[in-house]
Amino acid sequence: MEQAMLIVVLITAAAGGVLALLAITRGSPSPNHASANESPYAAATEGMKRCPSCGVGNLVTEQRCSACGKRLPN
Numbered sequence: 001m002e003q004a005m006l007i008v009v010l011i012t013a014a015a016g017g018v019l020a021l022l023a024i025t026r027g028s029p030s031p032n033h034a035s036a037n038e039s040p041y042a043a044a045t046e047g048m049k050r051c052p053s054c055g056v057g058n059l060v061t062e063q064r065c066s067a068c069g070k071r072l073p074n
Contacts, residue, residue, distance in 0.1 A: 049073070 051065040
């Protein structure tokens with residue numbers, strides 16, 4: 001009885017691992033994805049402001065974009 005329970009637990013864990021791996025490695029962006037240059041994965045932007053010229057995120061304290069050098073809005 002104890003071996004049967006262990007086998008059931010192992011099979012359940014393996015199936016859960018496979019499902020998690022499929023969800024992570026799916027990798028295709030959603031159909032309503034805005035741009036091919038954007039990542040389909042979330043990124044934290046708290047404390048950042050995006051450059052209107054090139055789209056790079058900069059710290060809110062920055063006056064100029066770290067990538068293109070253009071002036072950032074206040």
